[in-house]
Amino acid sequence: MVATGHPETAAERYEAVIGIEVHCQLRTASKMFCGCSTAYDGAPPNTYVCPVCLGLPGALPTINRQAVEYVLTTGAAIEASAPAATRWDRKNYFYPDLPKGYQISQYDLPLASLGRLTFDTSDGPFTVAITRAHLEEDTAKLVHATDANGRKVSLVDFNRSGTPLMEVVTEPDIRTAEQARRYAEELQLLLRSIGVSDADMERGQLRVEANVSLRPTGTEPFGTRVDVKNMNSFRALERAIAFEIERQAVILDAGEPLLQETRGWSEERGETYRMRVKETSDDYRDFPEPDLPPLHLDPAWIAEIRARLPELPESRRTRYEASLGLSAYDAAVLVADPAATALFEDTLAADPALLAKPVANWVIVEYLRIRNATTEPVTIIPAELGAIVGAVEAHSISRAQGREVLDAHVITGAPARAIIEERGFRQISDTSELESAVDAALEANPAAVADYRAGKAQAVGFIVGQVMKATRGQANAALVQSTVRERLSEQAPKDG
Ligand code: ADP
Ligand code: MG
Ligand code: ZN
Numbered sequence: 001m002v003a004t005g006h007p008e009t010a011a012e013r014y015e016a017v018i019g020i021e022v023h024c025q026l027r028t029a030s031k032m033f034c035g036c037s038t039a040y041d042g043a044p045p046n047t048y049v050c051p052v053c054l055g056l057p058g059a060l061p062t063i064n065r066q067a068v069e070y071v072l073t074t075g076a077a078i079e080a081s082a083p084a085a086t087r088w089d090r091k092n093y094f095y096p097d098l099p100k101g102y103q104i105s106q107y108d109l110p111l112a113s114l115g116r117l118t119f120d121t122s123d124g125p126f127t128v129a130i131t132r133a134h135l136e137e138d139t140a141k142l143v144h145a146t147d148a149n150g151r152k153v154s155l156v157d158f159n160r161s162g163t164p165l166m167e168v169v170t171e172p173d174i175r176t177a178e179q180a181r182r183y184a185e186e187l188q189l190l191l192r193s194i195g196v197s198d199a200d201m202e203r204g205q206l207r208v209e210a211n212v213s214l215r216p217t218g219t220e221p222f223g224t225r226v227d228v229k230n231m232n233s234f235r236a237l238e239r240a241i242a243f244e245i246e247r248q249a250v251i252l253d254a255g256e257p258l259l260q261e262t263r264g265w266s267e268e269r270g271e272t273y274r275m276r277v278k279e280t281s282d283d284y285r286d287f288p289e290p291d292l293p294p295l296h297l298d299p300a301w302i303a304e305i306r307a308r309l310p311e312l313p314e315s316r317r318t319r320y321e322a323s324l325g326l327s328a329y330d331a332a333v334l335v336a337d338p339a340a341t342a343l344f345e346d347t348l349a350a351d352p353a354l355l356a357k358p359v360a361n362w363v364i365v366e367y368l369r370i371r372n373a374t375t376e377p378v379t380i381i382p383a384e385l386g387a388i389v390g391a392v393e394a395h396s397i398s399r400a401q402g403r404e405v406l407d408a409h410v411i412t413g414a415p416a417r418a419i420i421e422e423r424g425f426r427q428i429s430d431t432s433e434l435e436s437a438v439d440a441a442l443e444a445n446p447a448a449v450a451d452y453r454a455g456k457a458q459a460v461g462f463i464v465g466q467v468m469k470a471t472r473g474q475a476n477a478a479l480v481q482s483t484v485r486e487r488l489s490e491q492a493p494k495d496g
Pocket of ligand 2: 021
């Protein structure tokens, strides 16, 4: 008997079910429940601390209003609903980075419920339902080091302890590693656009965990899930999920049971590894925080937060495509980069006569080229970029010259007009001026003309090159090309 129709890989016999949990540090000036500053990055250990964030007995927390507002802002941006009132809960567990023995969090009354986020994937637009976003406090940080005697020691730095942390949890709606990566990228972009977090993954401001399970393709019930953490980049997130899908498929194929556990991602080995067998939520014994009152949310405050939202990435992309006529690709690239978005918008605003497409092009190709080539901050005055784009579009300077003007503007800050004049840039589009340059080149290069007559079409390119050289690159290349062809056909041999 011949087996037919079997899918190629184990993973293809299963469908992945993925839910993402993101922890994100909010960009408040002070910590969640005390007045300590959050600007501890790079500071000596244990210098941004007080009795509250050290977890000393008897210290009393007070609520950071800005942190609450940031979660409500996020909720508004993902179209979630806010409760009329919420409260704080203690999530109890022991760990050296949590000296209180509990974390103040929100258990069943999150500040935001039932939202969603839409983004593009290689298979088209995709929407993920977001279960909740709630507020909690970050833990201290353990530093594993070697002391002066060569002994391994674990040290605790409390600077991070008590930093406001928002947790955003999705429904298990995600089906592929790519969708998971795109979700996390879009959430980062959203958090940055609304200004609630710097959301830098490398600096631990955005920590992404993936819950992954498999079910036989075509079936409903969810399988046992594995929680994967320690991914330090979007690429790592995608790789870790892809690895986990393969790993689970092999186990399920072998008829073995999967364990509900927490696994870490090893970037060097390119694989996940067991960290601990999963605790269930019962283990935390959440109960209402007795030191903080319930929090009533004034509907007027929530309405005001909603009204203050800036244009969000998804609607900006839609507007760029629908009203400005940009391609989906151009819109995505511009919107993914806040500095590029600002330069694009401000340049268009500086000169209403400019068309969106060429401005988008200059920002995407030239601005991003300049910025990605340096670690220095790049400043471009929007009106000057507008002047350059306008001059190139009007054919008064060539594109190559425009690029040079922009580079010079970035270095000196000088106005585009001044650079163009100083360098004598102009583009010769005047027909009679071009024609005489072409005629001169034809006369000076009889051999090339003969080659053309002998059927060597490349000779045109050589002559165009001679004209460009003679005009120091100022001739309109497209016009030179057509003039050369015209002249050569006019001079077609009468004797041949
Ligand atoms: P916990 O606190 O135990 O991590 P949460 O409910 O906060 O549980 O988060 C669980 C995450 O796992 C959510 O994103 C949810 O969508 C996802 N999830 C739940 N069940 C499954 C499953 N069977 N497979 C994959 N993901 C799941
Ligand atoms: Mg969780
Ligand atoms: Zn403190």
